[in-house]
Amino acid sequence: MKHRSPAAPLLLPFITFGVYSIVWYVKSKVEMNTRGAGIPTAWLILVPIADIWWMWRFAVGVEGVSGMSRHGAFWLLLLLGPIGAAVVQSSLNGSAAARGQKVMY
Numbered sequence: 556m557k558h559r560s561p562a563a564p565l566l567l568p569f570i571t572f573g574v575y576s577i578v579w580y581v582k583s584k585v586e587m588n589t590r591g592a593g594i595p596t597a598w599l600i601l602v603p604i605a606d607i608w609w610m611w612r613f614a615v616g617v618e619g620v621s622g623m624s625r626h627g628a629f630w631l632l633l634l635l636g637p638i639g640a641a642v643v644q645s646s647l648n649g650s651a652a653a654r655g656q657k658v659m660y
Contacts, residue, residue: 556586556620558648564640579640583647584613592616607633617643621650 559579567575581597588594594616599609614629623646631639 556590556647556650557582559644561641561645561648564644565637568637568640576637576640579644580613583644584616587613587616587620590620592619617646621646 564576564579567579577597577600580600584592584594584597592615594612595609597609599605610632611625611629614625614632617623617628618625621643623643628639628643628646631642633639635642
């Protein structure tokens with residue numbers, strides 16, 4: 556996984572009117588899928604009700620990659636939005652560092 560600053564998913568959605576949130580989800584999904592997460596297409600983010608199911612699958616992928624609880628990741632992302640994304644990104648950064656991967660900004 557690529558190391559990203561947790562401030563990016565926390566602050567950039569406010570500057571880009573929410574567009575960066577979708578970008579962050581898609582980039583993170585692609586990286587987790589390369590590790591075998593099995594998260595479906597990100598187009599489901601745009602479909603009401605299906606976006607909640609997609610977010611659950613994303614949280615399951617976070618659990619598989621970083622070890623963070625799927626329930627914790629899901630509720631953080633659903634209820635806290637950018638704040639939850641920053642916490643999840645911090646967890647993903649910790650898993651990348653634990654694997655000894657190169658830190659990239």
